[in-house]
Amino acid sequence: MEIQDMLVKALVGFDNKRERSQQTEIGVSSxxxxxxxxxxxLHNEPKVNQTLRLPSIMGTALHGHIxxxxTHYDFGRFDLEIEVEFEGLxxxxxxxxxxxGAVIDWKTTKKSSLAKFPDNQQRWQVQLYGYLLSKTDRKIETVSLVAIARDGDERHILVHTEKYDEEIAKEALVWLKEVKEMTEAPPAERSAYQxxxxxCVYYGDNCQGKGR
Ligand code: SF4
Structure with missing residues:
Protein backbone atom coordinates (compact mmCIF):
# COMPACT_ATOMS: atom_id res chain seq x y z
CA MET A 1 0.00 0.00 0.00
CA GLU A 2 1.18 3.50 -0.82
CA ILE A 3 2.15 5.35 2.35
CA GLN A 4 0.13 8.44 1.35
CA ASP A 5 -3.00 6.29 0.80
CA MET A 6 -2.48 4.53 4.10
CA LEU A 7 -2.15 7.82 5.98
CA VAL A 8 -5.16 9.50 4.34
CA LYS A 9 -7.37 6.40 4.70
CA ALA A 10 -6.51 6.09 8.37
CA LEU A 11 -7.08 9.79 9.13
CA VAL A 12 -10.34 10.05 7.17
CA GLY A 13 -11.66 6.69 8.48
CA PHE A 14 -10.93 7.71 12.05
CA ASP A 15 -12.54 11.12 11.52
CA ASN A 16 -15.66 9.47 10.02
CA LYS A 17 -16.23 7.68 13.30
CA ARG A 18 -16.43 10.89 15.23
CA GLU A 19 -19.89 12.09 16.13
CA ARG A 20 -19.34 15.54 14.67
CA SER A 21 -18.50 14.14 11.22
CA GLN A 22 -21.70 12.15 11.21
CA GLN A 23 -23.95 14.88 12.56
CA THR A 24 -26.99 15.62 10.42
CA GLU A 25 -28.43 18.56 12.39
CA ILE A 26 -27.48 22.04 11.30
CA GLY A 27 -24.37 22.99 13.20
CA VAL A 28 -23.75 26.51 14.45
CA SER A 29 -20.71 26.78 12.16
CA SER A 30 -22.90 26.41 9.04
CA LEU A 42 -31.97 20.32 5.68
CA HIS A 43 -33.48 18.37 2.78
CA ASN A 44 -31.12 15.37 3.10
CA GLU A 45 -29.67 15.89 -0.36
CA PRO A 46 -27.25 13.05 -1.18
CA LYS A 47 -23.60 13.87 -0.57
CA VAL A 48 -21.95 13.30 -3.93
CA ASN A 49 -18.55 14.96 -3.72
CA GLN A 50 -15.50 13.50 -2.07
CA THR A 51 -14.06 16.53 -0.33
CA LEU A 52 -10.57 17.23 0.96
CA ARG A 53 -10.45 16.49 4.65
CA LEU A 54 -6.96 17.13 5.93
CA PRO A 55 -7.45 20.81 6.91
CA SER A 56 -10.44 19.98 9.13
CA ILE A 57 -8.69 16.89 10.53
CA MET A 58 -5.70 19.05 11.47
CA GLY A 59 -8.11 21.53 13.04
CA THR A 60 -9.74 18.77 15.08
CA ALA A 61 -6.36 17.48 16.20
CA LEU A 62 -5.27 20.93 17.33
CA HIS A 63 -8.56 21.44 19.21
CA GLY A 64 -7.96 18.16 21.06
CA HIS A 65 -4.40 19.17 21.85
CA ILE A 66 -5.46 22.58 23.18
CA THR A 71 -6.64 20.70 31.31
CA HIS A 72 -3.05 19.79 32.10
CA TYR A 73 -2.15 23.40 32.93
CA ASP A 74 -5.09 23.43 35.32
CA PHE A 75 -6.14 27.03 35.43
CA GLY A 76 -9.08 25.60 37.32
CA ARG A 77 -11.56 27.96 35.80
CA PHE A 78 -12.32 26.64 32.34
CA ASP A 79 -15.17 24.59 30.95
CA LEU A 80 -13.99 22.91 27.78
CA GLU A 81 -15.76 21.35 24.78
CA ILE A 82 -19.28 22.03 26.02
CA GLU A 83 -22.02 20.52 23.88
CA VAL A 84 -24.86 22.99 23.43
CA GLU A 85 -28.23 22.59 21.76
CA PHE A 86 -31.24 24.88 21.59
CA GLU A 87 -34.23 24.69 19.24
CA GLY A 88 -32.53 22.19 16.92
CA LEU A 89 -29.28 24.13 16.63
CA GLY A 101 -18.37 35.11 31.26
CA ALA A 102 -16.02 34.60 28.32
CA VAL A 103 -16.68 32.32 25.37
CA ILE A 104 -13.67 31.33 23.23
CA ASP A 105 -13.60 29.59 19.86
CA TRP A 106 -10.30 28.34 18.35
CA LYS A 107 -10.10 28.68 14.58
CA THR A 108 -7.41 26.90 12.62
CA THR A 109 -6.65 28.74 9.41
CA LYS A 110 -3.88 29.73 7.00
CA LYS A 111 -1.67 32.81 7.17
CA SER A 112 -3.17 33.97 3.85
CA SER A 113 -6.65 34.02 5.43
CA LEU A 114 -5.68 36.13 8.46
CA ALA A 115 -6.31 39.40 6.62
CA LYS A 116 -10.01 38.56 6.41
CA PHE A 117 -10.29 37.32 10.00
CA PRO A 118 -12.85 37.33 11.47
CA ASP A 119 -15.53 37.14 8.82
CA ASN A 120 -19.23 37.62 9.50
CA GLN A 121 -19.93 33.88 9.61
CA GLN A 122 -17.29 33.41 12.34
CA ARG A 123 -18.67 36.33 14.36
CA TRP A 124 -22.21 34.94 14.11
CA GLN A 125 -20.90 31.52 15.14
CA VAL A 126 -19.27 32.69 18.35
CA GLN A 127 -22.19 35.00 19.21
CA LEU A 128 -24.51 32.00 18.71
CA TYR A 129 -22.36 29.98 21.11
CA GLY A 130 -22.82 32.77 23.62
CA TYR A 131 -26.58 32.68 22.99
CA LEU A 132 -26.83 28.89 23.36
CA LEU A 133 -24.74 28.98 26.54
CA SER A 134 -26.89 31.78 27.95
CA LYS A 135 -29.84 29.37 27.66
CA THR A 136 -28.08 27.15 30.20
CA ASP A 137 -28.06 29.98 32.74
CA ARG A 138 -24.43 30.83 32.22
CA LYS A 139 -23.36 34.46 32.39
CA ILE A 140 -22.00 35.68 29.03
CA GLU A 141 -20.01 38.93 28.78
CA THR A 142 -17.62 38.54 25.86
CA VAL A 143 -17.05 36.26 22.89
CA SER A 144 -13.61 35.67 21.34
CA LEU A 145 -12.32 34.09 18.16
CA VAL A 146 -8.71 32.95 18.13
CA ALA A 147 -7.10 32.34 14.72
CA ILE A 148 -4.21 29.87 14.70
CA ALA A 149 -2.47 29.54 11.35
CA ARG A 150 -1.50 25.97 10.43
CA ASP A 151 1.42 27.35 8.44
CA GLY A 152 2.37 29.97 11.03
CA ASP A 153 3.80 30.22 14.53
CA GLU A 154 3.03 32.06 17.79
CA ARG A 155 3.50 35.43 16.10
CA HIS A 156 0.57 34.76 13.79
CA ILE A 157 -2.05 34.04 16.47
CA LEU A 158 -4.84 36.62 16.17
CA VAL A 159 -7.47 37.21 18.86
CA HIS A 160 -10.71 39.02 18.15
CA THR A 161 -12.90 39.82 21.18
CA GLU A 162 -16.24 41.59 21.20
CA LYS A 163 -19.06 42.06 23.68
CA TYR A 164 -21.70 39.39 23.68
CA ASP A 165 -24.74 40.80 21.88
CA GLU A 166 -27.91 38.76 21.82
CA GLU A 167 -29.20 40.83 18.87
CA ILE A 168 -26.31 39.61 16.67
CA ALA A 169 -27.12 36.00 17.60
CA LYS A 170 -30.76 36.65 16.73
CA GLU A 171 -29.75 37.99 13.28
CA ALA A 172 -28.03 34.65 12.70
CA LEU A 173 -31.14 32.78 13.84
CA VAL A 174 -33.29 34.79 11.42
CA TRP A 175 -30.89 33.80 8.59
CA LEU A 176 -31.38 30.12 9.50
CA LYS A 177 -35.15 30.48 9.84
CA GLU A 178 -35.34 32.02 6.37
CA VAL A 179 -33.42 29.08 4.86
CA LYS A 180 -35.69 26.64 6.70
CA GLU A 181 -38.75 28.34 5.22
CA MET A 182 -37.50 28.20 1.63
CA THR A 183 -39.48 25.95 -0.67
CA GLU A 184 -36.78 25.65 -3.31
CA ALA A 185 -33.00 25.66 -3.22
CA PRO A 186 -31.50 29.18 -3.23
CA PRO A 187 -28.71 30.11 -5.69
CA ALA A 188 -25.09 29.01 -5.29
CA GLU A 189 -23.10 31.37 -3.08
CA ARG A 190 -19.56 29.97 -2.97
CA SER A 191 -16.76 29.97 -5.50
CA ALA A 192 -16.67 26.75 -7.53
CA TYR A 193 -12.92 26.29 -7.75
CA GLN A 194 -11.77 28.04 -4.60
CA CYS A 200 -18.61 20.98 -0.43
CA VAL A 201 -20.16 17.51 -0.37
CA TYR A 202 -22.99 18.71 -2.64
CA TYR A 203 -20.75 19.89 -5.48
CA GLY A 204 -21.82 17.96 -8.58
CA ASP A 205 -24.88 17.75 -10.81
CA ASN A 206 -27.09 19.67 -8.35
CA CYS A 207 -24.66 22.49 -7.77
CA GLN A 208 -21.66 23.69 -9.73
CA GLY A 209 -20.87 26.56 -7.38
CA LYS A 210 -20.54 30.15 -8.46
CA GLY A 211 -18.03 31.43 -11.04
CA ARG A 212 -14.47 30.48 -10.22
S1 SF4 B 1 -22.50 26.88 -3.97
FE1 SF4 B 1 -20.81 25.54 -3.40
S2 SF4 B 1 -20.98 25.46 -1.16
FE2 SF4 B 1 -22.95 26.16 -1.92
S3 SF4 B 1 -24.14 24.27 -2.20
FE3 SF4 B 1 -23.20 24.75 -4.15
S4 SF4 B 1 -21.36 23.50 -4.18
FE4 SF4 B 1 -22.02 23.67 -2.05
Whole structure:
Protein backbone atom coordinates (compact mmCIF):
# COMPACT_ATOMS: atom_id res chain seq x y z
CA MET A 1 0.00 0.00 0.00
CA GLU A 2 1.18 3.50 -0.82
CA ILE A 3 2.15 5.35 2.35
CA GLN A 4 0.13 8.44 1.35
CA ASP A 5 -3.00 6.29 0.80
CA MET A 6 -2.48 4.53 4.10
CA LEU A 7 -2.15 7.82 5.98
CA VAL A 8 -5.16 9.50 4.34
CA LYS A 9 -7.37 6.40 4.70
CA ALA A 10 -6.51 6.09 8.37
CA LEU A 11 -7.08 9.79 9.13
CA VAL A 12 -10.34 10.05 7.17
CA GLY A 13 -11.66 6.69 8.48
CA PHE A 14 -10.93 7.71 12.05
CA ASP A 15 -12.54 11.12 11.52
CA ASN A 16 -15.66 9.47 10.02
CA LYS A 17 -16.23 7.68 13.30
CA ARG A 18 -16.43 10.89 15.23
CA GLU A 19 -19.89 12.09 16.13
CA ARG A 20 -19.34 15.54 14.67
CA SER A 21 -18.50 14.14 11.22
CA GLN A 22 -21.70 12.15 11.21
CA GLN A 23 -23.95 14.88 12.56
CA THR A 24 -26.99 15.62 10.42
CA GLU A 25 -28.43 18.56 12.39
CA ILE A 26 -27.48 22.04 11.30
CA GLY A 27 -24.37 22.99 13.20
CA VAL A 28 -23.75 26.51 14.45
CA SER A 29 -20.71 26.78 12.16
CA SER A 30 -22.90 26.41 9.04
CA UNK A 31 -25.03 29.45 9.86
CA UNK A 32 -24.11 32.42 7.67
CA UNK A 33 -22.31 30.28 5.09
CA UNK A 34 -23.84 29.10 1.82
CA UNK A 35 -27.65 29.08 2.03
CA UNK A 36 -27.87 26.50 -0.75
CA UNK A 37 -25.59 24.13 1.19
CA UNK A 38 -27.67 24.48 4.36
CA UNK A 39 -30.86 24.00 2.32
CA UNK A 40 -29.43 20.77 0.85
CA UNK A 41 -28.48 19.58 4.34
CA LEU A 42 -31.97 20.32 5.68
CA HIS A 43 -33.48 18.37 2.78
CA ASN A 44 -31.12 15.37 3.10
CA GLU A 45 -29.67 15.89 -0.36
CA PRO A 46 -27.25 13.05 -1.18
CA LYS A 47 -23.60 13.87 -0.57
CA VAL A 48 -21.95 13.30 -3.93
CA ASN A 49 -18.55 14.96 -3.72
CA GLN A 50 -15.50 13.50 -2.07
CA THR A 51 -14.06 16.53 -0.33
CA LEU A 52 -10.57 17.23 0.96
CA ARG A 53 -10.45 16.49 4.65
CA LEU A 54 -6.96 17.13 5.93
CA PRO A 55 -7.45 20.81 6.91
CA SER A 56 -10.44 19.98 9.13
CA ILE A 57 -8.69 16.89 10.53
CA MET A 58 -5.70 19.05 11.47
CA GLY A 59 -8.11 21.53 13.04
CA THR A 60 -9.74 18.77 15.08
CA ALA A 61 -6.36 17.48 16.20
CA LEU A 62 -5.27 20.93 17.33
CA HIS A 63 -8.56 21.44 19.21
CA GLY A 64 -7.96 18.16 21.06
CA HIS A 65 -4.40 19.17 21.85
CA ILE A 66 -5.46 22.58 23.18
CA UNK A 67 -8.11 20.91 25.34
CA UNK A 68 -5.53 18.54 26.83
CA UNK A 69 -3.02 21.34 27.32
CA UNK A 70 -5.52 23.60 29.11
CA THR A 71 -6.64 20.70 31.31
CA HIS A 72 -3.05 19.79 32.10
CA TYR A 73 -2.15 23.40 32.93
CA ASP A 74 -5.09 23.43 35.32
CA PHE A 75 -6.14 27.03 35.43
CA GLY A 76 -9.08 25.60 37.32
CA ARG A 77 -11.56 27.96 35.80
CA PHE A 78 -12.32 26.64 32.34
CA ASP A 79 -15.17 24.59 30.95
CA LEU A 80 -13.99 22.91 27.78
CA GLU A 81 -15.76 21.35 24.78
CA ILE A 82 -19.28 22.03 26.02
CA GLU A 83 -22.02 20.52 23.88
CA VAL A 84 -24.86 22.99 23.43
CA GLU A 85 -28.23 22.59 21.76
CA PHE A 86 -31.24 24.88 21.59
CA GLU A 87 -34.23 24.69 19.24
CA GLY A 88 -32.53 22.19 16.92
CA LEU A 89 -29.28 24.13 16.63
CA UNK A 90 -26.22 22.23 17.85
CA UNK A 91 -22.64 23.12 18.56
CA UNK A 92 -19.54 22.56 20.66
CA UNK A 93 -18.16 25.48 22.60
CA UNK A 94 -14.38 25.17 22.75
CA UNK A 95 -13.80 27.09 25.96
CA UNK A 96 -15.86 29.02 28.49
CA UNK A 97 -14.40 30.93 31.44
CA UNK A 98 -17.19 31.17 34.05
CA UNK A 99 -15.59 33.88 36.20
CA UNK A 100 -15.30 36.21 33.19
CA GLY A 101 -18.37 35.11 31.26
CA ALA A 102 -16.02 34.60 28.32
CA VAL A 103 -16.68 32.32 25.37
CA ILE A 104 -13.67 31.33 23.23
CA ASP A 105 -13.60 29.59 19.86
CA TRP A 106 -10.30 28.34 18.35
CA LYS A 107 -10.10 28.68 14.58
CA THR A 108 -7.41 26.90 12.62
CA THR A 109 -6.65 28.74 9.41
CA LYS A 110 -3.88 29.73 7.00
CA LYS A 111 -1.67 32.81 7.17
CA SER A 112 -3.17 33.97 3.85
CA SER A 113 -6.65 34.02 5.43
CA LEU A 114 -5.68 36.13 8.46
CA ALA A 115 -6.31 39.40 6.62
CA LYS A 116 -10.01 38.56 6.41
CA PHE A 117 -10.29 37.32 10.00
CA PRO A 118 -12.85 37.33 11.47
CA ASP A 119 -15.53 37.14 8.82
CA ASN A 120 -19.23 37.62 9.50
CA GLN A 121 -19.93 33.88 9.61
CA GLN A 122 -17.29 33.41 12.34
CA ARG A 123 -18.67 36.33 14.36
CA TRP A 124 -22.21 34.94 14.11
CA GLN A 125 -20.90 31.52 15.14
CA VAL A 126 -19.27 32.69 18.35
CA GLN A 127 -22.19 35.00 19.21
CA LEU A 128 -24.51 32.00 18.71
CA TYR A 129 -22.36 29.98 21.11
CA GLY A 130 -22.82 32.77 23.62
CA TYR A 131 -26.58 32.68 22.99
CA LEU A 132 -26.83 28.89 23.36
CA LEU A 133 -24.74 28.98 26.54
CA SER A 134 -26.89 31.78 27.95
CA LYS A 135 -29.84 29.37 27.66
CA THR A 136 -28.08 27.15 30.20
CA ASP A 137 -28.06 29.98 32.74
CA ARG A 138 -24.43 30.83 32.22
CA LYS A 139 -23.36 34.46 32.39
CA ILE A 140 -22.00 35.68 29.03
CA GLU A 141 -20.01 38.93 28.78
CA THR A 142 -17.62 38.54 25.86
CA VAL A 143 -17.05 36.26 22.89
CA SER A 144 -13.61 35.67 21.34
CA LEU A 145 -12.32 34.09 18.16
CA VAL A 146 -8.71 32.95 18.13
CA ALA A 147 -7.10 32.34 14.72
CA ILE A 148 -4.21 29.87 14.70
CA ALA A 149 -2.47 29.54 11.35
CA ARG A 150 -1.50 25.97 10.43
CA ASP A 151 1.42 27.35 8.44
CA GLY A 152 2.37 29.97 11.03
CA ASP A 153 3.80 30.22 14.53
CA GLU A 154 3.03 32.06 17.79
CA ARG A 155 3.50 35.43 16.10
CA HIS A 156 0.57 34.76 13.79
CA ILE A 157 -2.05 34.04 16.47
CA LEU A 158 -4.84 36.62 16.17
CA VAL A 159 -7.47 37.21 18.86
CA HIS A 160 -10.71 39.02 18.15
CA THR A 161 -12.90 39.82 21.18
CA GLU A 162 -16.24 41.59 21.20
CA LYS A 163 -19.06 42.06 23.68
CA TYR A 164 -21.70 39.39 23.68
CA ASP A 165 -24.74 40.80 21.88
CA GLU A 166 -27.91 38.76 21.82
CA GLU A 167 -29.20 40.83 18.87
CA ILE A 168 -26.31 39.61 16.67
CA ALA A 169 -27.12 36.00 17.60
CA LYS A 170 -30.76 36.65 16.73
CA GLU A 171 -29.75 37.99 13.28
CA ALA A 172 -28.03 34.65 12.70
CA LEU A 173 -31.14 32.78 13.84
CA VAL A 174 -33.29 34.79 11.42
CA TRP A 175 -30.89 33.80 8.59
CA LEU A 176 -31.38 30.12 9.50
CA LYS A 177 -35.15 30.48 9.84
CA GLU A 178 -35.34 32.02 6.37
CA VAL A 179 -33.42 29.08 4.86
CA LYS A 180 -35.69 26.64 6.70
CA GLU A 181 -38.75 28.34 5.22
CA MET A 182 -37.50 28.20 1.63
CA THR A 183 -39.48 25.95 -0.67
CA GLU A 184 -36.78 25.65 -3.31
CA ALA A 185 -33.00 25.66 -3.22
CA PRO A 186 -31.50 29.18 -3.23
CA PRO A 187 -28.71 30.11 -5.69
CA ALA A 188 -25.09 29.01 -5.29
CA GLU A 189 -23.10 31.37 -3.08
CA ARG A 190 -19.56 29.97 -2.97
CA SER A 191 -16.76 29.97 -5.50
CA ALA A 192 -16.67 26.75 -7.53
CA TYR A 193 -12.92 26.29 -7.75
CA GLN A 194 -11.77 28.04 -4.60
CA UNK A 195 -14.24 26.28 -2.31
CA UNK A 196 -17.02 24.04 -3.67
CA UNK A 197 -15.00 21.54 -5.68
CA UNK A 198 -12.76 20.71 -2.74
CA UNK A 199 -14.89 21.39 0.33
CA CYS A 200 -18.61 20.98 -0.43
CA VAL A 201 -20.16 17.51 -0.37
CA TYR A 202 -22.99 18.71 -2.64
CA TYR A 203 -20.75 19.89 -5.48
CA GLY A 204 -21.82 17.96 -8.58
CA ASP A 205 -24.88 17.75 -10.81
CA ASN A 206 -27.09 19.67 -8.35
CA CYS A 207 -24.66 22.49 -7.77
CA GLN A 208 -21.66 23.69 -9.73
CA GLY A 209 -20.87 26.56 -7.38
CA LYS A 210 -20.54 30.15 -8.46
CA GLY A 211 -18.03 31.43 -11.04
CA ARG A 212 -14.47 30.48 -10.22
S1 SF4 B 1 -21.36 23.50 -4.18
FE1 SF4 B 1 -20.81 25.54 -3.40
S2 SF4 B 1 -22.50 26.88 -3.97
FE2 SF4 B 1 -23.20 24.75 -4.15
S3 SF4 B 1 -24.14 24.27 -2.20
FE3 SF4 B 1 -22.02 23.67 -2.05
S4 SF4 B 1 -20.98 25.46 -1.16
FE4 SF4 B 1 -22.95 26.16 -1.92
Missing amino acids: VGGCRRQVYFQ EKAL KGHVDCYIPSE FCKHY
